[in-house]
Amino acid sequence: MRLTAPFSLLLMTALLQACGGGDDPALRTLDGQTPLVIGHRGASGERPEHTLESYRLAIEQGADFIEPDLVLTQDGAMVARHEPMLDSTTDVASKFPASRMRTKNVDGVPTTAYFASDFTLAELKTLRAVQPRASRPQGFNGLYEIPTIEEIITLAKTEGARLGRTIGIYPEIKHSTFHAVEAGFGANTFEDKLLTLLHLAYGNTASAPVYIQSFEVANLQYLNGRTQLRLIQLIDADDVKDDGSLSLVAPYRQPYDFVVRGDVRTFADLLTPGGLDFVKTYADGIGPWKPYLVRTVNDGVDRNGDGVVDGRDRRVEGSTGVVEAAHARGLRVHPYTFRDDAGIYGFKDGRAEIDYFFKLGVDGLFTDFPATGVAARNALR
Template sequence: MHSIKKSLRWMALSLAAAGGLAACGGDDGPLYRTLDGMPPIVIGHRGASGELPEHTLESYLRAIEQGAQCIEPDLVMTKDGYLIARHEPMLDDTTDVAEKFPASRKRTMNVDGELITAYFASDFTLAEIKTLRAKQPRANRPQQFNGLYSIPTIEEVVALAKQESARRGRTICVYPELKHSTFHAREAGFGANVFEDKLLAVLHAAYGNSQSAPVFIQSFEVGNLQYLRTKTQMKLVQLIDADDVNDDGSIKLAPPYHKPYDFVVKGDPRTFADLLKPEGLALIKTYADGVGPWKPYLVRTVQDGVDRNGDGKVTINDRRVVGSTGVIEAAHAQGLFVHTWTFRNDASGYGFSDPKAEMQYYMRLGVDGVFTDFPATGVAAVAGL
C-alpha cells in the first residue's frame, strides 16, 4: 500500500461522484451491504500514520484511541530473526539510521525486481534496530515527532493490542502484512517460509490457532498465503496491487506492481487484475478468507467533459464515479470479504476535501473494511452511514 501518487488521484476521483449511491438499508434489506451484514471495520493503516510516525506503538495507540477496530503492522525481519514493524525492508525513509550508522552499512539488493541501495533491516540486529528512532516519511505531515519513538517488534504490537483490548472492553485486532516474502527467503537469505513460521509462532502463542482470533494476515504474494493456509486457521487476506490508473480510467499494470512477485519468479503470466476475475477469486477462496484490492479496482468511472476541480482542463481527476465494477459483489459471491486501501485526509487534492464522503461511497458499495491513515475519519464515516 504505497504510492502517494495513487492516493492523490483517487481520492479526487472518488469524491467526484455526482450524487452518490442511495443509502444502504431500509425496510426491505440489511443496513449494510457487507458480507456479514455488519458495519465495515476501520483499520488503522500503519496506525494513525497521518498524525504520528508510522509503525510505532504511539501511532498504533492513537489509532485505537480514535476507535479503529484493527491496527496494521507491516513486518520485515532483522538479521537475528526478529519481526519488526516497518513498511519496507529499507530503513532509510522511516528511521534516523543514516544519522546513527555509516554509509558502509548500506548495500544493494533486489527487492521485487528492483535493485535498491539502502540500509536493510535484514543487515541489522534487533539491538541495533532498537537504537533507531522513527521519522515521518511524508513531508506534508507533522515532523515534530521525529526522533521520539522506537521501532516495535510484532510481540510489542500484539501486547499493546491485548492490553488496550482489556483496558477498553473491546477487541482490537492485529492485521500484520508479510512484506516481500520472496525477498526475505531468497535475497536476504533466511530460507523458504522462515518469515511465515516466525509470525505464526508469535500469533499462535498469543491467540491460539483459531479462525476467530482477532487477527488478519495479509500479503501481496500468493505462495506464502497458500503455505500459511496449511499451518493456520487464522484469517488470511490476498492483497491486490497495481501501478496506477490510465487516463481512460482503466487500471495500469506495470512492474513491480503488475503481479505478485512470486508469480514473477515462477514465470506465472497472471496479473493482479487476473486475480479479481471469477477464476482468480475462486482460486483465492481456496486459501484465503478475503481480498484487499487497491480501491480503483472497485469503482467504475466515466469522462463526461466536466472540469470538476476547476483547473481549466479536463483530466482523469475530473472523471465521475458511477458505481461498482462488480468486484465487491463477485468477491462476496465467493464468500470473500473485501478490505480496500488507502484513504487519506491529506491526499484530497484537485479541489476535493471530504475524505469521509469518499470512504462512505465505498462503504455504501459494500466494502467490509477500509484502511485509513486517519482512523477518526473512518470511524466518523461508519457512524454517518
C-alpha cells in the same frame, strides 16, 4: 402522554433520521456486520508510521484493527516497517555509516539502501522513526522506536482490556520472496515465525481478532495449510488510467512469487471470476487497491472548481462489480488506502470517499486517518 399511532410513527421516523439511521439501507457487507476500520500503519496521517504511538492513536480514535507491516532483522526479529529498507522512515543515515548500505534485489528492482535484515534488533532499537511525507506533521520525528510484533500485540491486548473492546491486529508479511532468498532466511521461515507467535498469542482459530495479509500468493497458500487464522490476498497496481482501468507495471504488475515462478497472471487477473475462484481456495478475502472496486474517469472537468483538474475531479461511474463477485464467493473485501490528504479519486474529500465505499458494501478498509473512517462507520449505525 400517550401518542396516537400516526403521530408516534412520525416521531420515531424523525428520531431515526436525527440519528442518521432513517434512510440507510441494510448493510451490504458479507456478513451484514458493520465494516471494520483498519488503522493503516496506525494513525499514520498524524504520527510517524509503524510506531507504538501511531498505533495507540489509531486505537484512541476507535480503529477496530491496527495494521503492522512486518520485516525481519538480521537476528530474525519481526519489526514493523513498510519496506525492508530503513532510509525513508527512520534516522538510520545519521546513526550508521554509509558502509552499512547494501544493494539488493527488491522484487526485481536493484535497490541500494540500509536494509533491516542487515541490522540486529539491538541496533534497530537505537533508531528513531521519522515522518516520510513532507506534507504531514514533522514534530514527532526522532521520538519513537521501531516496535517488534510482540510489543504491538501487547499494546493491542493492553489497550483492548483498558477500553473494554477487542483491538485486532492485521499483520502483513512484506516481501516474502525477498526475505526467503535475498535476505537469506530460507523459504517460509518468516511465515513459520509469524504463525508460531500468533498461535501463541491468539490461538489457532478463525475467530481470533487477526488477519494475515500478503501481496504474494504462495506464502498465503502455505499458511492456509497450517492455520485457521484468516488470510487476505492483497491486490496491487501501478496506477489508474484516465479511463478508469488499472495500469500494471512491474513491480506492481504481478505477485512477485508469480514472477519468480513464471506464472503469467497479473494482479488484475486475480479479480476476474476465475481469479476470485482461485483466491477462494486459500484465502478468506481480498485487499485490493481501491480503484479496482469503484470505476472513476478523468474527463478533464474541474468538478470542484478549484482551478486544477486532479484525482478528486474524476467522474464516479460506480461499482466495477468486484465487491459483488467477491461476496458471491464468500470472500471479504478490505480495500486500501484511504487518506484525507492524498490519493482521493472522484470525491470531494476523504470522508465522502469512505462513505461511498461503505455504502458499496466493503467489509472494512485501511485508512491513514482512522478518525475519519470511524466517523463514517458510526454514521452507518
